[in-house]
Amino acid sequence: MNGPLDGILVVSLEQAVAAPYLSSRLADAGARVIKIERPEGDFARRYDNVVNGESAYFVWLNRGKESIQLDIKNEADLALLKRMIVKADVFIQNLAPGVVNRFGLNSEALRSSNKRLITVDISGYGDEGPFADMKAYDMLVQSETGLAEVTGSPQEPGRVGVSVCDIAAGMHGLVGVLQALYERTITGEGKSIKSTLFAGMADWMTVPLLHQEYGKKAPGRGGLSHPSIAPYEAFETGDGGKVVISIQNQTEWHNLCEKVLRNPELADDPRFHNNIERVANRKPLHAEIHAIFQTMDRPEAVKRLKEARIAFGSLNTVADLSTHPQLERTTVQSPSGPVNLVSSPVKFAGETDQFSEIPALGQHNDTLRNEFADK
Known part of the structure; x- marks a missing residue:
């Protein structure tokens, strides 16, 4: 798909939500995105099967990508991945803490052989600090950052109904990539970007935090009442x-x-x-x-x-949103047939959304292995 990032190659060793969110938005902008999946596939493919047998999360976050199955514990597959990264503009990963270091896929190692490479490491808590080795999932970070304590009814805390910590990390990573791509046009060099679920949500929690630190009291849970504005x-x-x-x-x-x-x-x-x-x-x-x-x-x-x-x-239901007169849709092809997705929230005057297909698991195995073969 043509777009402002046409010609940019993104290799993403990704799973779940945060990294796929980032790479899908780069694909929407015209970048070529190669999605590296473990042999059994991104586990988000099996979160549910509500979309004609496909997972709702997966069809939302993986349009426009090429899928290849690689086992990075296999020496030949790891070598193939590294050959892809040598030619890439952007490498994204959100594996468990410490995994990339064991396979030579950390930012320092990769950028030593490709100075133009932009790397994005998405994690729960980052590389340093007492939480660095902890696994992190969305609701855990909603709880850890205090978000759950300012969400819900006065009787009990609640989870925000969508994966806001994952999405925030992906969005901040996206901002970082776009800044780094622009800076590279000036310096000729890429950068290492770190985006964490915790830091992304801590930023979004700034107002409650300021109330706590300067007003000595965080906003309480008020259901549908705004904590600091009335009515x-x-x-x-x-x-x-x-x-x-x-x-x-x-x-x-x-x-x-x-x-x-x-x-x-x-x-x-x-x-x-x-x-x-x-x-x-x-x-x-x-x-x-x-x-x-x-x-x-x-x-x-x-x-x-x-x-x-x-x-x-x-005060609408999700069913009301489905028929909302303001809602715009874009159809995308999936392995199980067309899917009616929400259109991109980013609009350019005179242009119409076009989402490329959602890949089947390993759909591009043969073509990508041939393209990046050791010749």
Whole structure:
């Protein structure tokens, strides 16, 4: 597939989510991505079989790649992999801690023979520190970084419903690769990039952390209530409908009170006259607003919110997302037939998404072995 990264060769010794996320986005941008799979395949291929027999995670994260099965414990296969890396622009790996060092696939060894090579090591906690040797999976890192403690209901912590730690590590790795590719045009040399699940999520946890360190109290778990902005939560209308509203400033607060709730006196109530007071008095605030929403059906509430230009959304299910009028789709071919994926969130004016096929396990074994044979 043509794109801004056309001509860039990526070799990715990958599994699961974080590294495949990174390499799939490089493939979307036109890079040639060779996915190195263990003989039994990336274990994400077997997470489930809901997509016509294919795994949902796998079809999402492996479009546009070539698949070759290699056993790096086999001397000939390891030599083949190293010949690929010599010709590569980018090498990505997210194996268990310490594995790459045993096989001479660490960044220092690889870049000593290919100065233009950009290497990306994705791990749970990085190469140094007391956690360096620990395995790390998404929910473990959600727990370790405190994310689970600011997520969920007041009664108990919860897991964010998608693999945010893996995705964050992949996204940060992607940013690093793009920066390194640009810098290489100036210096002629590649770089070594480290991206970890822990560091990626710790960055996303900065606001709760600052509240803890400077305010002496981390935000509590509030379900659908924002911890530091109010009202920013869900309300139920008289017909059982639900709307989620967000008030970001004083102008919006006054508009909500005057044009939606039709209770202008509420805006200057000493308990609610600014955001700090509204957060401190969240329960009586919610009760006041809820009582007024109960006098409306959902269509009336939506009408008033639109007229007042108050930001709001629906409390949708995943089934609602499937038919959402704003959702864009792109069809990609898989070994089990076409798959209707969400289109890329990155849009370029005048261009249309094109995803290349999702490979079967070892689909490119023969062609790649011939291409990178020891000649």
